[in-house]
Amino acid sequence: MFKTNETQMQIHSIRWLKVIDPDQEYITHISTQFSIPRNFIQTALDENASARIQCKQQATLIMTHLPFNTSSKAEQSVSCKSFAVIIKDHLVFIISKHDHPIFDQMIQYVEQGPEHSAEQLADYVYRFLELAADQFIVASKSVNEQISTVEHELLSSIKNKQVFKLLNHNKVLNRIAISLRGNSKVLNLLNDMQVVTGHQAAQHRLLNVMVETDQAQAMAEIHNINLSNLMDAYSAAIENNLSLLVQYLSVYVIIAAIPLGIASLYGMNIPLPLQEQPYALSLLAGLSLLLSVAIVIIFKKRQII
Template sequence: MRIGRIGVSAAAGARERGTAVLWIYRSDADGRLETVPEIERNTWVHLVDPTEAEIGRVAGALGLPADFLHDPLDAEERPRVEKDDAGVLIILSVPYPTAGDPVPYRTIPVGIIHTRDVLVTVCRQDHPVFRAFTAGQVKGFYTHMKTRFTLQFMFLVARYYLHYLNDLNARIVEAEAALQRSMRNQEVYILLNINKSLVYFTTALKVNRGVMQKLTRETYMKMYEDDEELLQDAIIEMQQALDASDIHSENLSNLMDAYAAIIQNNVNTVLKILTALTIILAIPTMIASIYGMNVPLPYQDSPYAFPVLMGISTLVGLSTGYAFWRMRLF
């Protein structure tokens, strides 16, 4: 089973330019990955944002339904496991940092396809988890061990969720410190965007966990005892990430509620002060308004009228202010 494919140098150039690419890897006897020009038995076909032509060539060569390769490219696709005569499709949601987006992290679907002789992965982006495999950072990985790759991939995805959750928690602490110094809208928007990332994470982690638990109940791929232990470890890591996401979400929700209450209390305090000042100034204003009328008034011809009226106004204002202070309106 072979199809024509871009050479190694062309694939590397495409990686640098960020265009749609397809890599074909094969492990040597020592476990080192090497790129090969054609799909062969026991190879790993890795597609990143593939074109329709690439999808058609891979699907035709491996006898896969085109939907197996199209579905992971849909940003709204939910994690699931699907099996037919051509192979097994496993879709997981993986986290990734955004660039130029107010929301720091989002999730993206990744497809892992098991055929009889070839492993296929499909994603819209070249995620760091894949680069961990291609860089030789994952021990015990061989391209012919499709089940082991899938379980190791799940475990690493859970680790990335935990890593990004730690970063989100640090951002929350930083925004909280900024809010304590000032009540600007910018920090509130930062917290809202972090909350969006946590919502994406929580939703994805719950469905990922369901997919992994389904693999323990039904036979989608052959697993040995070591594989079953690795799957259980991956489920535990995914559950820990879900618990951490829930905790951070609850803490962030409580934090935003607390600051909303603080802001409302500050507004109420300002309104009380303004109301008290208005009442204090209303009495001198009333006296000045009365003596500003163009009608005969008591003591209007007295040389002491102005200082007496000013003294009375000041005394009444101070008395009113003192009464408000006793009532804790200031």
């Protein structure tokens, strides 16, 4: 069963609508009532669609990506999914398969805006894209903080669990960088094609969004490169920790073998030196301890332990 969630705001000549995961009947209703191509709406609901701009029947589809929080109690994660802004005359539709806090934040921003004329439409659209770019920066910082947490766990780890966590973060950063690359192309097209026209301030905002998107992309790519280097380094560190563990176990076995060997020798039913002496047990225990201490000192001097 599909759910439909629509939030509408109308002030003067601009009207904004938020449509979340509509069913087929509601898609038909929107397409018919507002003369919007049906394939625009269906494309907007494809969460894996590529970023693009399309114009058809005097309607404009701006398809971009946005990071969605898919965290659970056990693990935090970020998934980049598509959403669309469809502009038809003075109507602006925010259509997505999943809801996001910035959708309501944008509608609230429009409600509180000083102007709501048609000329202000471009500024509102660019502001919305700016909010989306901000979310990528927040997502990149969040992933980087999680990486720092895993780093502390890896310092003393001999398991691959933390490396797999880093691998998942690496995939997230890759998705963020790819999504931002697509968003950057859309912003460049908006700047070149002048799909949404407005006053000079709106154009300046678009340029700021382009710069911010490029910065977010650079941040994600740098974090990704650093993470790849960290994964190589910590894989070697885990192998080193495991080698040290095997080394310590070998040393303990060697040290324990001395008293075990003496005890085994005197457990045989054959004549042995000192077996008739009343202090034989104490002497043998002292000899075992002395030899064990000597082995420990030798290992210490050779920096084996």
